[in-house]
Amino acid sequence: MARLLKFNIFRYNPQDPDSRPHMQEFVLEEAENMTLFIALNMLREEQDPSLQFDFCCRAGICGSCAMVVNGRPGLACQTKTADMDTDITLLPLPVYKLIGDLSVDTGVWFREMYQKTESWIHTKKVFDPGQLEERMDNAVAEDIYELERCIECGCCVSACGTARLRDDFMGAAALNRVARFVVDPRDERTDRDYFEIIGNDEGIFGCMGLLACEDVCPKGLPLQNQLGFLRRKMGITALKNIFRRN
Amino acid sequence: MQTFYSDLLVIGAGLAGERIAVEAAETGAAVTVLSIVPARRSHSSAAQGGMQAALGNCAMGKDDCPDVHFQDTVKGSDWGCDQEVARLFADTAPIEMRRLAHWGVPWNRVVPGKSFFYKGGEKFEKYEEPEKEGLITARSFGGTAKWRTCYTSDGTGHAVMCTMDNRCAELGIDVRDRSEAIALIHDGETCYGAIVRCLRTGELQAYIARATAICTGGFGRIYKATTNAVICDGGGHIIAMDTGQVPLGNPEAIQFHPTGIVPTDILVTEGCRGDGGTLLDKNEERFMHIYEPDKAELASRDVVSRWMTHHMRQGKGVESPYGQHLWLDIRHLGDQHISTKLREVDEICHHFLGIDPRTQLIPVRPTQHYTMAGIRTDRDGAAYGLKGLFSAGEAACWDMHGFNRLGGNSLAETVVAGGIVGRKVAEFLQGHDVSFRTSLVSDAVAAQEDRIKALASCRNGSESVYKVRSAMQDALMDGCFVFRTGEGLQQAVDTLKEVYERAGRVGLRSNGRGANPELAAALKIRGQVRLAQCIASAALARTESRGSHTREDHPERNDRDWLNRTLAYWKEGADVPELRYEPATYVFEIPPGDRGYGGGKIIKADEPK
Numbered sequence: 001m002a003r004l005l006k007f008n009i010f011r012y013n014p015q016d017p018d019s020r021p022h023m024q025e026f027v028l029e030e031a032e033n034m035t036l037f038i039a040l041n042m043l044r045e046e047q048d049p050s051l052q053f054d055f056c057c058r059a060g061i062c063g064s065c066a067m068v069v070n071g072r073p074g075l076a077c078q079t080k081t082a083d084m085d086t087d088i089t090l091l092p093l094p095v096y097k098l099i100g101d102l103s104v105d106t107g108v109w110f111r112e113m114y115q116k117t118e119s120w121i122h123t124k125k126v127f128d129p130g131q132l133e134e135r136m137d138n139a140v141a142e143d144i145y146e147l148e149r150c151i152e153c154g155c156c157v158s159a160c161g162t163a164r165l166r167d168d169f170m171g172a173a174a175l176n177r178v179a180r181f182v183v184d185p186r187d188e189r190t191d192r193d194y195f196e197i198i199g200n201d202e203g204i205f206g207c208m209g210l211l212a213c214e215d216v217c218p219k220g221l222p223l224q225n226q227l228g229f230l231r232r233k234m235g236i237t238a239l240k241n242i243f244r245r246n
Numbered sequence: 247m248q249t250f251y252s253d254l255l256v257i258g259a260g261l262a263g264e265r266i267a268v269e270a271a272e273t274g275a276a277v278t279v280l281s282i283v284p285a286r287r288s289h290s291s292a293a294q295g296g297m298q299a300a301l302g303n304c305a306m307g308k309d310d311c312p313d314v315h316f317q318d319t320v321k322g323s324d325w326g327c328d329q330e331v332a333r334l335f336a337d338t339a340p341i342e343m344r345r346l347a348h349w350g351v352p353w354n355r356v357v358p359g360k361s362f363f364y365k366g367g368e369k370f371e372k373y374e375e376p377e378k379e380g381l382i383t384a385r386s387f388g389g390t391a392k393w394r395t396c397y398t399s400d401g402t403g404h405a406v407m408c409t410m411d412n413r414c415a416e417l418g419i420d421v422r423d424r425s426e427a428i429a430l431i432h433d434g435e436t437c438y439g440a441i442v443r444c445l446r447t448g449e450l451q452a453y454i455a456r457a458t459a460i461c462t463g464g465f466g467r468i469y470k471a472t473t474n475a476v477i478c479d480g481g482g483h484i485i486a487m488d489t490g491q492v493p494l495g496n497p498e499a500i501q502f503h504p505t506g507i508v509p510t511d512i513l514v515t516e517g518c519r520g521d522g523g524t525l526l527d528k529n530e531e532r533f534m535h536i537y538e539p540d541k542a543e544l545a546s547r548d549v550v551s552r553w554m555t556h557h558m559r560q561g562k563g564v565e566s567p568y569g570q571h572l573w574l575d576i577r578h579l580g581d582q583h584i585s586t587k588l589r590e591v592d593e594i595c596h597h598f599l600g601i602d603p604r605t606q607l608i609p610v611r612p613t614q615h616y617t618m619a620g621i622r623t624d625r626d627g628a629a630y631g632l633k634g635l636f637s638a639g640e641a642a643c644w645d646m647h648g649f650n651r652l653g654g655n656s657l658a659e660t661v662v663a664g665g666i667v668g669r670k671v672a673e674f675l676q677g678h679d680v681s682f683r684t685s686l687v688s689d690a691v692a693a694q695e696d697r698i699k700a701l702a703s704c705r706n707g708s709e710s711v712y713k714v715r716s717a718m719q720d721a722l723m724d725g726c727f728v729f730r731t732g733e734g735l736q737q738a739v740d741t742l743k744e745v746y747e748r749a750g751r752v753g754l755r756s757n758g759r760g761a762n763p764e765l766a767a768a769l770k771i772r773g774q775v776r777l778a779q780c781i782a783s784a785a786l787a788r789t790e791s792r793g794s795h796t797r798e799d800h801p802e803r804n805d806r807d808w809l810n811r812t813l814a815y816w817k818e819g820a821d822v823p824e825l826r827y828e829p830a831t832y833v834f835e836i837p838p839g840d841r842g843y844g845g846g847k848i849i850k851a852d853e854p855k
Contacts, residue, residue, distance in 0.1 A: 015760025049764035050756035078597035107284035135380025144352035
């Protein structure tokens with residue numbers, strides 16, 4: 001006989017006037033190679049069809065299914081039940097607006113972040129379809145890709161002490177995004193331009209250095225290194241600004 | 247109810263949809279893009295391998311050019327493609343890759359000097375020329391004469407998707423996530439937009455537009471075993487076919503990927519084999535070179551999937567609780583290669599199989615992967631049957647893939663077709679104004695409200711949507727998988743007729759309020775069964791084997807009778823589709839011939855009956 005898993009799942013449908021926030025218990029027999037993706041779908045199809053949660057690629061690539069699993073933000077699709085105790089508590093990510101049950105609105109948060117960080121290549125060059133591509137060192141291309149691997153699951157922000165205290169903190173995902181453009185030679189922005197975006201408490205100087213962002217990142221991004229890198233760069237820029245003013 | 251107006255409504259925010267949006271927005275059009283998930287979660291982002299474009303920069307791609315790319319594409323399609331479209335694609339692809347580089351894609355670049363690569367488990371040496379240093383490089387993929395697949399490590403789709411979405415943000419394009427189109431607004435001749443269900447609140451909204459583009463990707467989720475994301479459920483195809491005017495092109499053309507992992511069917515990239523990975527049987531022996539001495543593991547996907555299935559039928563498969571499978575071996579590629587160029591594969595092995603691909607074998611088997619089938623469009627991306635409706639990407643049958651798609655051609659298609667169709671949409675908008683009765687919109691909304699009420703109140707019955715869906719998936723797995731027979735297909739057609747009736751009796755068990763997921767599934771179940779029936783019926787009618795469509799009772803490719811494209815219409819009140827046919831291509835740059843791999847007899851076009 002396989003193990004019986006006991007799920008404690010947060011339930012609340014803000015669109016339903018009869019709904020009240022509460023924890024609901026479900027029991028499910030464990031199957032071989034079961035992940036939370038498989039388990040939650042079984043619960044929805046067999047026990048409660050109103051259960052809300054998000055999955056998309058179910059392969060750890062898209063970031064849809066982030067939730068708080070036994071107190072820790074992570075991707076449900078790549079969480080194997082075999083690695084867990086039989087008591088499993090699932091909560092929606094904090095910080096983001098709740099859509100229902102385990103589903104939260106990361107989309108709006110990240111879209112605002114693109115606008116704040118101006119998340120695109122700033123260049124005056126115009127594309128010429130008749131020309132060869134501009135050359136780039138392969139090592140540089142790989143460095144850029146390393147920082148572009150973020151899947152915007154939102155775990156880092158949910159685990160962040162500052163983000164929990166203040167709504168305007170940009171969080172590790174945004175700072176990582178800025179770092180991606182800083183290392184890209186195609187982007188013509190200067191350090192002073194970046195300072196305008198992140199040289200304040202909403203950005204680089206708001207971080208308390210608790211390191212949770214990097215701990216929970218399912219892609220293993222070096223978020224703290226990037227933060228340190230930007231902080232040094234912005235610190236220098238801030239000093240230069242002081243001298244320039246004098 | 248809220249009503250929104252724009253020049254162009256794009257349904258689907260993957261690469262094809264956003265590329266069209268960018269192109270149209272650059273001409274000054276007001277564009278709204280709808281997506282059921284945040285744009286970057288689109289299935290485009292899961293593509294690991296790369297995009298084909300004949301740049302000819304790397305050593306193994308020397309002397310490559312669009313002509314060779316065109317030939318590979320036509321051969322790969324088993325002469326089922328529209329050759330004018332394949333030509334347009336091959337010629338435009340290099341420009342689009344360079345444009346993506348300009349917008350910010352970190353393509354891997356040529357590193358000069360000596361390096362090693364693997365082919366069929368053997369080690370070879372190559373030399374990259376110094377004058378090519380820093381240009382976009384390429385890797386090998388199945389079915390191609392040259393190394394032509396541009397890539398960024400093994401996150402090409404993700405990297406390009408980020409760049410495209412950044413470009414949308416830069417242009418201020420209105421991308422609305424958690425919005426699902428559930429019906430088109432049309433009068434039987436012209437499309438005026440869509441009725442949309444907000445997946446935050448459950449409210450219905452009307453989006454009116456002068457042009458509408460459906461770019462919702464494939465519909466692999468109607469199969470039980472698929473590599474597709476859970477959002478690839480045919481929503482876009484369903485609303486187009488529901489009009490009764492728009493046909494599905496080549497529904498029988500469904501691709502099976504050789505390397506879905508067992509049991510979760512998550513894809514491991516073809517890059518594994520391209521970079522030198524091999525397929526092994528239960529004795530840990532290679533077998534592909536026996537069947538395909540020249541291409542071996544790098545024959546096209548339909549061929550590899552068939553030989554794998556054949557080999558397992560010969561008793562050479564590995565037994566498991568989930569049925570037979572084979573092994574993919576990338577151990578010899580080494581830690582450096584696996585932890586950089588195949589890192590996603592490494593992570594998938596770790597998270598979903600609990601194995602280390604440096605020392606252990608990966609269990610794989612063929613799995614549904616891609617729909618060459620799609621909303622039939624002309625060369626400009628305009629859908630047959632409704633003015634003002636367009637489609638591009640996997641959702642469309644444009645048709646550059648014919649009966650089998652080469653790896654790396656679909657990801658490239660998203661941006662190449664997106665660019666071309668986007669320009670055509672912009673031209674269309676210049677000369678197209680609409681006027682329509684407002685009752686058209688209110689009637690469309692009322693019809694959808696009524697459907698929702700019927701489902702929530704169990705007016706037509708109380709069948710479980712999940713059970714009906716499961717029955718449909720089983721029918722396709724049994725009758726319409728890698729190998730097909732007349733008998734099996736007839737069985738599938740009959741079963742699906744019953745399933746279709748059950749789909750009409752679905753009712754909700756939950757209350758359907760808010761962003762209710764059961765309602766989302768129930769709203770599309772009838773349409774999904776129609777798609778499944780289109781596959782089965784068209785496959786039963788097509789008495790030949792071409793590309794991925796393999797009839798064991800008709801093993802020959804029959805150019806005499808079947809050098810054509812299926813058009814499946816679903817007329818109101820019907821319980822099976824109406825099948826019509828059109829020539830596969832009106833222009834032959836290369837006449838039908840042998841693909842050079844995969845074997846099989848060909849009945850020539852001029853052969854007497």
